[in-house]
Amino acid sequence: MAHPCLSCGACCATWAVQLERSELTRALRPHVVPAASSRYVILAGTEGDHPRCAALQGEVGQRCRCGIYDHRPSPCHEVQASLQRGRQDSCCDEARVRHGLAKLRFDDWR
Ligand code: SF4
Ligand code: SF4
Numbered sequence: 328m329a330h331p332c333l334s335c336g337a338c339c340a341t342w343a344v345q346l347e348r349s350e351l352t353r354a355l356r357p358h359v360v361p362a363a364s365s366r367y368v369i370l371a372g373t374e375g376d377h378p379r380c381a382a383l384q385g386e387v388g389q390r391c392r393c394g395i396y397d398h399r400p401s402p403c404h405e406v407q408a409s410l411q412r413g414r415q416d417s418c419c420d421e422a423r424v425r426h427g428l429a430k431l432r433f434d435d436w437r
Contacts, residue, residue, distance in 0.1 A: 331408055331435055336391030337422035338406045340379040344370040346400040354398040358382055370400070387426050411436060 345367050351359065358381065359368035372381035382399075385391040393399055409419040409431040420430045 328437075331431055333392065334388070334390060335423065335428060336383055336385060336387045337426040337428060338418055339373075339383040339391070339393065339403075340387045341422035341425055342373065342418065343378055344373045344380060344400070344402050346370075346402055350400055352398060354395065355400060358395055358398075388428055 345362055346359075346369075348366055348368050351368065358371055360371050360374055362369045362374075370380050370382065372379050372383075379387075380393075382394040383391060384394045393403070406418045407414070407416045409416045409423075410433055411431075423430055
């Protein structure tokens, strides 16, 4: 079974992804824009009213991948695909619903 994230990408096209400037690496630097506070930066594309991370490749709900997967910042690690480890994740659930996708169910992991 293919991992559900590979045919989703909704969380990368729903939320503003803000991280502390101190977390910036050389690889990540080209992918952020300034935030309201100088302490933070935001992943490019996620700062407006219709967020979609500029690093997201593909079509949401079809085929997606993170173009900077090995360098993605901590907020991206924190979103977990719902129920993969038995726990619901509201960021995953709400993002999927906003994009017209069903929330993940236990059956999706069998
Ligand atoms: S919304 Fe959930 S299933 Fe979709 S890519 Fe994000 S973590 Fe994966
Ligand atoms: S860096 Fe990758 S995982 Fe994080 S929001 Fe962008 S596309 Fe998604």
